[in-house]
Amino acid sequence: MASCHAPQASFFPQISPPFSADTSSSPIVSCRFPCRYASLQVSSPSSGTFVPRAEEKTKTERNIFACAATASRLVAEKPAPTKKKTTITKEEGLVLYEDMVLGRSFEDMCAQMYYRGKMFGFVHLYNGQEAVSTGFIKCLKEGDFVCSTYRDHVHALSKGVPARSVMSELFGKATGVCRGQGGSMHMFSKEHGVLGGFAFIGEGIPVATGAAFKSKYEKEVLKNDKVDAVSVAFFGDGTCNNGQFFECLNMAALWKLPIIFVVENNLWAIGMSHIRATSDPNIWKKGPAFGIPGVHVDGMDVLKVREVAIEAIARARRGDGPTLVECETYRFRGHSLADPDELPEKAHYAARDPILALKKYLLQHNLADENELKSIQTRIDEVLEDAVDFAEASPLPPRSQLLENVFADPKGFGIGPDGRYRCEDPSFTAGTAQV
Amino acid sequence: MGLSSIAYDLGSGLNGPMSISHLSSPRQQLAFSAKSCSRACITVRAADGNSGSMRAPPSTVRASKLVTNAVAVKSETASIAATKSGHELLLFEALREGLEEEMERDPRVCVLGEDVGHYGGSYKVTKGLAEKFGDLRVLDTPIAENSFTGMAVGAAMTGLRPIVEGMNMGFLLLAYNQISNNCGMLHYTSGGQFTIPVVIRGPGGVGRQLGAEHSQRLESYFQSVPGLQMVACSTPYNAKGLMKAAIRSENPVILCEHVLLYNLKERIPDEEYVCCLERAELVRPGKDVTILTYSRMRHHVLQAAKSLINKGYDPEIIDIISLKPFDLHTIGNSIKKTHKVLIVEECMRTGGIGASLRASIMDNFWDYLDAPIMCLSSQDVPTPYAGTLEEATVVQPPQIVKAIKQLCG
Numbered sequence: 001m002a003s004c005h006a007p008q009a010s011f012f013p014q015i016s017p018p019f020s021a022d023t024s025s026s027p028i029v030s031c032r033f034p035c036r037y038a039s040l041q042v043s044s045p046s047s048g049t050f051v052p053r054a055e056e057k058t059k060t061e062r063n064i065f066a067c068a069a070t071a072s073r074l075v076a077e078k079p080a081p082t083k084k085k086t087t088i089t090k091e092e093g094l095v096l097y098e099d100m101v102l103g104r105s106f107e108d109m110c111a112q113m114y115y116r117g118k119m120f121g122f123v124h125l126y127n128g129q130e131a132v133s134t135g136f137i138k139c140l141k142e143g144d145f146v147c148s149t150y151r152d153h154v155h156a157l158s159k160g161v162p163a164r165s166v167m168s169e170l171f172g173k174a175t176g177v178c179r180g181q182g183g184s185m186h187m188f189s190k191e192h193g194v195l196g197g198f199a200f201i202g203e204g205i206p207v208a209t210g211a212a213f214k215s216k217y218e219k220e221v222l223k224n225d226k227v228d229a230v231s232v233a234f235f236g237d238g239t240c241n242n243g244q245f246f247e248c249l250n251m252a253a254l255w256k257l258p259i260i261f262v263v264e265n266n267l268w269a270i271g272m273s274h275i276r277a278t279s280d281p282n283i284w285k286k287g288p289a290f291g292i293p294g295v296h297v298d299g300m301d302v303l304k305v306r307e308v309a310i311e312a313i314a315r316a317r318r319g320d321g322p323t324l325v326e327c328e329t330y331r332f333r334g335h336s337l338a339d340p341d342e343l344p345e346k347a348h349y350a351a352r353d354p355i356l357a358l359k360k361y362l363l364q365h366n367l368a369d370e371n372e373l374k375s376i377q378t379r380i381d382e383v384l385e386d387a388v389d390f391a392e393a394s395p396l397p398p399r400s401q402l403l404e405n406v407f408a409d410p411k412g413f414g415i416g417p418d419g420r421y422r423c424e425d426p427s428f429t430a431g432t433a434q435v
Numbered sequence: 436m437g438l439s440s441i442a443y444d445l446g447s448g449l450n451g452p453m454s455i456s457h458l459s460s461p462r463q464q465l466a467f468s469a470k471s472c473s474r475a476c477i478t479v480r481a482a483d484g485n486s487g488s489m490r491a492p493p494s495t496v497r498a499s500k501l502v503t504n505a506v507a508v509k510s511e512t513a514s515i516a517a518t519k520s521g522h523e524l525l526l527f528e529a530l531r532e533g534l535e536e537e538m539e540r541d542p543r544v545c546v547l548g549e550d551v552g553h554y555g556g557s558y559k560v561t562k563g564l565a566e567k568f569g570d571l572r573v574l575d576t577p578i579a580e581n582s583f584t585g586m587a588v589g590a591a592m593t594g595l596r597p598i599v600e601g602m603n604m605g606f607l608l609l610a611y612n613q614i615s616n617n618c619g620m621l622h623y624t625s626g627g628q629f630t631i632p633v634v635i636r637g638p639g640g641v642g643r644q645l646g647a648e649h650s651q652r653l654e655s656y657f658q659s660v661p662g663l664q665m666v667a668c669s670t671p672y673n674a675k676g677l678m679k680a681a682i683r684s685e686n687p688v689i690l691c692e693h694v695l696l697y698n699l700k701e702r703i704p705d706e707e708y709v710c711c712l713e714r715a716e717l718v719r720p721g722k723d724v725t726i727l728t729y730s731r732m733r734h735h736v737l738q739a740a741k742s743l744i745n746k747g748y749d750p751e752i753i754d755i756i757s758l759k760p761f762d763l764h765t766i767g768n769s770i771k772k773t774h775k776v777l778i779v780e781e782c783m784r785t786g787g788i789g790a791s792l793r794a795s796i797m798d799n800f801w802d803y804l805d806a807p808i809m810c811l812s813s814q815d816v817p818t819p820y821a822g823t824l825e826e827a828t829v830v831q832p833p834q835i836v837k838a839i840k841q842l843c844g
Contacts, residue, residue, distance in 0.1 A: 179626030188625035210589020414760025
């Protein structure tokens with residue numbers, strides 16, 4: 001199988017490899033992170049794995065993420081090859097912009113509402129990662145599937161779930177997309193092909209693989225040629241050390257399933273840094289081990305993500321199989337709203353805010369002017385105001401809703417002592433029957 | 436009242452069934468079977484081949500034939516075999532028949548598991564199906580239970596009707612994340628948007644010296660998961676019927692099979708039938724005591740019953756079939772008649788099906804009980820390898836006889 005760290009020209013545009021196998025640097029690097037992490041020994045056992053460059057430091061401190069910062073600088077500063085630059089139309093550009101603004105504004109509103117006591121529990125915000133969601137999901141069509149983790153609000157929004165439904169779900173109201181039964185970490189939408197929303201990392205990847213399997217089954221067994229749905233599974237760097245990730249890479253490659261595995265590598269799994277948890281932090285390299293192309297892309301640049309997405313989705317639709325895409329991205333807030341918000345690389349990545357980057361691009365290339373972009377922001381603000389008002393005004397789920405969706409077929413509650421199915425008793429579904 | 440019974444053997448399958456019908460007295464047969472021999476087999480001739488419940492749905496109602504003696508004899512069977520319609524098969528063949536019929540009926544039904552395709556299944560339940568339906572419908576998976584069970588969930592959510600075979604129920608422990616979190620929950624957390632019509636099946640229970648990990652009794656591990664239904668088959672008749680019902684159900688269903696029951700032989704109807712997933716089966720009506728049991732223990736109870744009947748007891752034997760939810764109607768009617776209950780299960784004592792059933796009975800039928808509910812469960816030990824210890828792990832017929840004597844006096 002071709003090794004794909006420098007993707008073949010026929011599949012993907014040239015994307016610079018993140019780390020060069022520079023064996024002249026010292027093989028052992030000791031990094032110290034001042035505030036809470038012990039010194040870290042980072043070794044480069046073989047060629048091809050990343051080697052930090054000593055001279056590229058952030059500010060005065062040697063940061064264990066000098067490595068990552070190095071990588072990102074390599075990717076960010078590489079002069080864009082003018083001939084191969086993605087050209088987008090004005091319409092496409094505005095769609096991307098609006099989607100990212102929606103994602104960012106929605107998450108900011110969530111934070112506000114959370115601290116005002118309108119939503120509870122674990123709420124994980126997507127600020128900073130919008131380019132990945134927008135870049136991929138805006139290339140999908142109706143009938144395609146998206147599967148996410150607990151950081152799923154923006155995936156649902158990008159896929160088309162109305163902001164009202166998502167906000168309402170977060171408020172725990174009966175009008176929420178899951179009737180208030182799922183919450184922040186369990187966003188599902190049958191209408192828009194959102195397969196969840198999973199609290200445990202890794203458990204969504206097999207579900208996405210199953211949706212891709214169904215697509216293949218429909219084509220080959222049910223002989224329905226009109227179907228070419230693809231699945232996109234989003235998950236983080238922490239998940240890439242989990243068994244389900246590897247098991248699904250294997251199965252997807254084995255059966256050439258139409259799935260794209262998108263890694264949102266934001267370097268942190270709550271408080272565990274990716275480099276401390278992973279023997280080889282290059283996640284994209286793990287694809288070729290299973291015969292899947294592995295691509296690394298700058299996840300803070302929506303145009304680059306989109307370029308890769310278009311290619312990967314086309315590949316899957318053609319029946320050529322899965323792709324593993326590692327998006328280097330970052331979250332601007334803490335792991336969840338209940339966690340501290342003090343990550344070290346924030347300043348560095350804030351300078352690469354994807355929304356500002358796209359705005360700059362649109363203005364520079366005369367695809368839009370300031371007023372148009374402002375009006376988009378205004379429109380989104382109105383959408384969110386409406387969403388919050390709708391959620392506030394919506395009713396809470398009544399007691400009678402408690403047992404309604406436990407079983408698709410409520411005969412599953414069994415036969416009661418009187419010989420009737422329990423679900424035939426109206427007080428049972430009202431939750432007032434003795435169980 | 437006739438003892439409805441079936442012909443079966445508890446052989447390992449490697450050496451084929453052996454008949455001991457030449458042992459004329461029940462005592463001899465019982466003694467033979469009590470030995471933990473890998474070729475041990477008990478042959479009880481079919482009285483009417485039907486162990487249908489009195490409240491069975493119309494499609495399964497059949498006339499039950501009264502047999503005056505407790506143990507039917509060989510000659511009777513021969514004549515019955517000649518006159519009765521239907522066909523004889525082994526339990527694993529009945530499962531396959533049910534599976535095949537459903538796969539023919541609905542093209543969305545597919546099977547996933549280890550060795551289900553080209554190998555035909557470790558217990559031959561899917562033998563021949565891959566040749567007939569293709570590799571995608573009978574999918575040989577890599578050894579990744581958690582992921583392929585999750586894959587089945589994803590496929591079910593998007594429209595297929597997968598059946599996941601665990602080569603052994605114990606292997607499904609690796610899939611527990613997907614079974615509990617996804618199978619059980621996603622219909623609820625999605626607000627009813629997605630259904631998960633999966634069937635998860637596999638052999639469990641204590642076998643013949645298979646060692647601790649292959650001899651697990653895991654019914655209790657799954658029973659608390661909300662959103663799942665769980666049934667246990669015990670005869671070829673209910674195996675086929677439950678398989679079909681489970682596949683047709685919109686709920687996720689766990690079908691518990693038993694590793695020692697695959698070679699049970701019974702005559703089942705030619706015409707199509709489906710069992711009810713929520714209903715218990717009245718195996719033998721009686722009036723002295725209610726014995727509630729399921730899976731392999733049903734056969735130990737039947738064995739013990741022969742001895743009990745000879746001693747003058749009249750036990751009512753109910754195979755609960757539905758482990759979750761319990762059929763409180765059939766169970767309740769029985770308790771109202773007999774006022775005494777003995778539960779015989781292979782599950783472990785702590786937190787087992789019996790523990791749950793006892794609580795349910797106390798909640799609902801306390802006023803009808805004349806004695807505390809007795810429960811015989813298997814020991815809370817990892818199943819030992821040594822034959823003598825393994826035999827002592829599960830409930831044996833002499834223990835059942837003793838318990839009834841204690842309960843009924």
